[in-house]
Amino acid sequence: xxxxxxxxxxxxxLTTLVSFDLTNGASPxxxxxxxxxxxxxxTTAQLFSTNELGTxxxxxxxxxxxxLTTFYGTNGANPRxxxxxxxxxxxxxTTAAGGAFNCGxxxxxxxxxxLTTLVSFDGTNGADLxxxxxxxxxxxxxxTTATGGAFNCGxxxxxxxxxxLTTLVSFDGTNGAEPxxxxxxxxxxxxxxTTxxGGDSYSSGTVFMVTPSGTLTNLLSFNGFNGSNPCAGLILxxxxxxxxTTxxxxxxxxxxxxxxxxxxxxxxxxxxxLYAFTAGDDGGDSQTGLIExxxxxxxxTTxxxxxxxxxTVFKITPSGMLTTLVSFDGTNGxxxxxxxxxxxxxxxxxxxxxGGMDGDGTIFRIEMPPILSAVPDRGELLLSWPTNNVxxxxxxxxxxxxxxxxxxxxxxxxxxxxYVVTNGMTNAIQFFRLHRSQ
Numbered sequence: 235x236x237x238x239x240x241x242x243x244x245x246x247x248l249t250t251l252v253s254f255d256l257t258n259g260a261s262p263x264x265x266x267x268x269x270x271x272x273x274x275x276x277t278t279a280q281l282f283s284t285n286e287l288g289t290x291x292x293x294x295x296x297x298x299x300x301x302l303t304t305f306y307g308t309n310g311a312n313p314r315x316x317x318x319x320x321x322x323x324x325x326x327x328t329t330a331a332g333g334a335f336n337c338g339x340x341x342x343x344x345x346x347x348x349l350t351t352l353v354s355f356d357g358t359n360g361a362d363l364x365x366x367x368x369x370x371x372x373x374x375x376x377x378t379t380a381t382g383g384a385f386n387c388g389x390x391x392x393x394x395x396x397x398x399l400t401t402l403v404s405f406d407g408t409n410g411a412e413p414x415x416x417x418x419x420x421x422x423x424x425x426x427x428t429t430x431x432g433g434d435s436y437s438s439g440t441v442f443m444v445t446p447s448g449t450l451t452n453l454l455s456f457n458g459f460n461g462s463n464p465c466a467g468l469i470l471x472x473x474x475x476x477x478x479t480t481x482x483x484x485x486x487x488x489x490x491x492x493x494x495x496x497x498x499x500x501x502x503x504x505x506x507x508l509y510a511f512t513a514g515d516d517g518g519d520s521q522t523g524l525i526e527x528x529x530x531x532x533x534x535t536t537x538x539x540x541x542x543x544x545x546t547v548f549k550i551t552p553s554g555m556l557t558t559l560v561s562f563d564g565t566n567g568x569x570x571x572x573x574x575x576x577x578x579x580x581x582x583x584x585x586x587x588x589g590g591m592d593g594d595g596t597i598f599r600i601e602m603p604p605i606l607s608a609v610p611d612r613g614e615l616l617l618s619w620p621t622n623n624v625x626x627x628x629x630x631x632x633x634x635x636x637x638x639x640x641x642x643x644x645x646x647x648x649x650x651x652x653y654v655v656t657n658g659m660t661n662a663i664q665f666f667r668l669h670r671s672q
Contacts, residue, residue: 302347493518
């Protein structure tokens, strides 16, 4: 009998791929998106220059950075959100300011960096775009503005790929205010999102649903005890529920004030607090959304806390068990304010607002353990593993005791490929893993 185990006892390795230094951008507030060409695309909020007000960049998985577009105000300013690659292969994004009325823009950009401004907001139809766009099933793009609209509390809008804009919702405070996060389309075709403020008498933010035609339903109002002020959007989990974070409050085991939460919400609005941060080693003030990893767990960041008080990257199981994977120390980044992205190589990529060699922010990669898979075939077991596993060693054991693992003398290690284990092995049970020494 041949069995396979996942690697245990491993740690995550953080690599700083880019340190921003003013000349190539500064202060990234948004995460990355991996394009169809395998490269990563993102934005920086500023360049700390008189006339340069942010960038759009491309980065190879190895960390080679190319500035594709620079903002100067008339074509937008201070992009605070990430990009989305549309069905046409071009990228779509937003800026918080700039444009014809200095209220923000929506733009499209070719992979080569040719930028076209599609919409200049004027306040009446929204202003201050903090969030990315999402392309709906109908091909239109949906997004939010943090302010502006009929009550200056923000809006939800729909836009065609050529810039035709329709305001779907104007928030008025009672139904929410100041949406700063991207929307997500649910399995029912409706869009789900959050507002930082507004809602019931606590004015601690909301979760809402809006139909593609603009009918808004408040699903949840935060009250402090269950969290408050969600700055990040929701993700739709593989189980059909929504997952998200709040920046403030939340009551954990033992009561007392906490520093934000991770929560799960059913499509009907029933909320379960999975974890309440304490601002200790576990971090606090999570201003970013979660992503669901390929292992079924959720991953996110906190703005401060951790071993060095510079923020963390964490993993949380669907049942609420949290593990701090990385504590930033300033030299490798400070204040991660953006969602993570899991690349095609299985590793996580992200940005920090500050820190790095020049203190102007970073792009980092967190190496995740390679996945060892097995396929039985006629008494044999075919083991296979990916290419990006330098530093990992193949180990075998006859039981799962920690002290019983040993480097394999017959199986290749730290190389990519596959190996066939035959039924001629002497042990009735054999375990295999890829292991990295600490």
